Amino acid sequence: MEIMIRLEDVTYSYNRQPLIHGMDLTFEKGKITTIVGPNGCGKSTVIKLSSRLLHPDKGKVFLENKEIGVMKRKEFARSVSVLLQSSYIPDMAVEDAVMSGRYPHQSPISFSSAEDKRLTEYAMEMTYCQSLRNKNMRQLSGGERQRVFLAMVLAQDTPVIILDEPTTYLDINVSYEIMELINSLNRNLGKTIVLVLHDLNLALNYSDRLAVMENGKVVAYEEASDHRVHRCISDIFKVDIRRMTEKGKSYYYSFKL
Ligand SMILES: Nc1ncnc2c1ncn2[C@@H]1O[C@H](COP(=O)(O)OP(=O)(O)OP(=O)(O)O)[C@@H](O)[C@H]1O
Numbered sequence: 094m095e096i097m098i099r100l101e102d103v104t105y106s107y108n109r110q111p112l113i114h115g116m117d118l119t120f121e122k123g124k125i126t127t128i129v130g131p132n133g134c135g136k137s138t139v140i141k142l143s144s145r146l147l148h149p150d151k152g153k154v155f156l157e158n159k160e161i162g163v164m165k166r167k168e169f170a171r172s173v174s175v176l177l178q179s180s181y182i183p184d185m186a187v188e189d190a191v192m193s194g195r196y197p198h199q200s201p202i203s204f205s206s207a208e209d210k211r212l213t214e215y216a217m218e219m220t221y222c223q224s225l226r227n228k229n230m231r232q233l234s235g236g237e238r239q240r241v242f243l244a245m246v247l248a249q250d251t252p253v254i255i256l257d258e259p260t261t262y263l264d265i266n267v268s269y270e271i272m273e274l275i276n277s278l279n280r281n282l283g284k285t286i287v288l289v290l291h292d293l294n295l296a297l298n299y300s301d302r303l304a305v306m307e308n309g310k311v312v313a314y315e316e317a318s319d320h321r322v323h324r325c326i327s328d329i330f331k332v333d334i335r336r337m338t339e340k341g342k343s344y345y346y347s348f349k350l
Pocket residue numbers: 107108112130131132133134135136137138139
């Protein structure tokens with residue numbers, strides 16, 4: 094098992110109110126790991142600590158063997174892309190916004206290369222944004238904007254992709270398409286993916302591993318098919334988890350008892 098991101102003895106407080114205390118957590122290379130847990134348990138905080146948007150009060154975060162706090166901004170951005178829950182909405186056309194995802198790969202004086210244009214097109218195609226290319230970001234619906242933010246992440250073309258609730262605002266069909274895309278980025282291109290998902294059915298069916306959080310702590314961390322993690326989810330969310338097989342494929346689903 095190779096580790097891509099490692100939180101080591103991490104402590105974090107907001108306004109002197111401790112939220113995370115001495116957390117050890119790893120995200121494996123080449124896997125899809127999803128963090129689940131109730132509102133306010135600290136999932137986004139872990140995402141921000143893992144992507145240098147917050148710095149631990151104590152402890153360290155490593156990307157492979159480098160401490161992320163000492164990495165150069167562009168160096169980190171060539172390795173890790175991140176989609177947050179509420180991103181700033183830039184006042185620019187969709188195509189330019191997606192192209193801006195390429196910035197870590199460009200020098201300050203260079204213009205966009207053929208590779209930048211190719212990846213921008215690819216990212217827009219994969220996220221169904223091509224027809225939006227000339228629209229201003231601020232004119233988009235919530236779901237359209239979420240797809241463009243995902244395209245920006247794809248265009249960044251990093252080995253690690255961190256997505257905090259990527260299916261927010263998306264209708265059920267687009268949610269599944271995006272989860273299939275995330276799955277194929279992992280299975281076909283070997284990307285390491287870290288997700289936060291509220292939809293337990295998506296989390297159970299698209300993750301290799303699940304980290305269950307409660308009150309700032311990781312209370313279970315197992316393979317997504319492991320009954321121990323299912324029991325923990327059942328206890329926290331007061332749901333039952335079942336497995337069904339359809340056309341030779343197994344699926345998990347959760348439902349309220
Ligand atoms: N900037 C902030 N200042 C003060 N408190 C904060 C700040 N950001 C988050 N918190 C608090 O920290 C706790 C954890 O927040 P966080 O956003 O990490 O939770 P979450 O598990 O991602 O929640 P949700 O599922 O609702 O998105 C919450 O109680 C929240 O109110």
